[in-house]
Structures are given as structure tokens and as C-alpha cells.
Amino acid sequence: MQARGPLMIEHRLIERMLSVIKDELAEIKSKNKVDPVFVDIAVDFIRVYADRTHHGKEEDILFRELTNKSLSTKDRQAMNELIEDHVFGRQTTKALVDANSRYRHGDEAALTDIAEKLQILVEFYPKHIEKEDKVFFPASRAYFTDEEDQAMLAEFWEFDRKVIHEKYKSVVQDLEA
Numbered sequence: 001m002q003a004r005g006p007l008m009i010e011h012r013l014i015e016r017m018l019s020v021i022k023d024e025l026a027e028i029k030s031k032n033k034v035d036p037v038f039v040d041i042a043v044d045f046i047r048v049y050a051d052r053t054h055h056g057k058e059e060d061i062l063f064r065e066l067t068n069k070s071l072s073t074k075d076r077q078a079m080n081e082l083i084e085d086h087v088f089g090r091q092t093t094k095a096l097v098d099a100n101s102r103y104r105h106g107d108e109a110a111l112t113d114i115a116e117k118l119q120i121l122v123e124f125y126p127k128h129i130e131k132e133d134k135v136f137f138p139a140s141r142a143y144f145t146d147e148e149d150q151a152m153l154a155e156f157w158e159f160d161r162k163v164i165h166e167k168y169k170s171v172v173q174d175l176e177a
């Protein structure tokens with residue numbers, strides 16, 4: 001498997017989650033209410049899977065390796081745009097968490113914010129995935145030898161191995177605090 005393999009497989013699970021969120025959005029709009037626990041689950045998926053596990057491998061390994069290559073202006077711009085997308089995703093998720101907390105504490109007006117942030121995520125993220133799958137990953141593969149690509153793949157597996165421990169260590173730390 002090439003290094004981009006796991007990243008593309010992860011994109012497919014993220015797409016499935018986005019489709020679940022889309023269905024839930026329709027429910028939110030028709031019933032004019034939301035289950036805050038659903039938002040918690042979606043946020044956990046976005047933060048731990050899409051951001052830490054997935055963007056973590058992209059940013060900490062693939063993009064790091066690419067900064068050592070002499071990228072074309074176009075590819076460098078594309079990478080910077082992807083990094084900005086990740087930041088935008090984090091900001092939107094943070095706003096979603098805040099709105100969910102307000103809603104949970106009785107602020108019904110926060111429902112509009114929750115729906116708006118979920119809507120932004122389901123619209124923007126598929127475009128991000130498409131840029132990577134169809135344009136950036138194929139372009140970036142050309143900068144690496146087969147050996148370098150396989151070394152990144154090995155580092156990806158090692159990265160994944162650590163995430164589960166990091167996640168539950170933080171769960172215990174939060175509960176202890």
C-alpha cells in the first residue's frame with residue numbers, strides 16, 4: 001500500500017460520518033431540537049478521528065516531509081490551503097462545542113448556531129477531501145521515492161498506534177481535574 005492509502009481509507013469513514021450528520025441536520029430542522037449527546041459524539045469523531053488521527057498524519061508526517069522537498073508554487077499553495085482548511089475546521093468545531101454547551105444549559109437560540117456549524121462542516125469538508133484525493137495526494141506522491149513513501153506509511157502506523165493511548169489518557173486526566 002502507498003502512504004496515501006490509509007489517508008484515503010480514513011476519508012471514506014469521514015464521509016460516512018458527514019452523511020450521518022447531514023441526516024441529523026434534517027431532523028434538527030424539522031423537529032426544531034437537537035440531542036446534545038449526538039453533537040458530543042460528532043465532536044468526538046471530528047476531534048479525535050478526523051483532526052488528531054487523520055490531520056495529525058497529514059500535518060505531522062506528510063506535510064512535514066513535503067516541506068523538505070522543493071515543491072512547485074502551485075503545490076506549496078495547495079498545501080497551505082489544506083492547512084488553513086484544518087484550522088478552519090478546528091475553529092468551527094470549537095464554535096459547535098460552545099453552542100452545544102449553551103443549548104444544554106437552556107439557551108434554545110443556540111440551536112441555530114449548532115445547525116449552522118454542522119451545515120458548514122458537511123459542506124466544506126467534502127471539498128477538502130476532494131482536493132486531497134484527486135489533486136494534492138497524487139501531486140505530492142511524485143516528490144517521494146518508493147522508499148520514502150513506505151517510510152511515511154510505517155510512520156503513519158506508528159502514529160495511529162499512539163493515538164488510542166493519548167485519547168484515553170486525556171479522558172482520565174479530564175476526569176481527575
Ligand SMILES: [Fe+2]
Pocket residue numbers: 055058082086128132
Ligand atoms: Fe486534510
Ligand SMILES: [Fe+2]
Pocket residue numbers: 007011054055058129132
Ligand atoms: Fe485528509
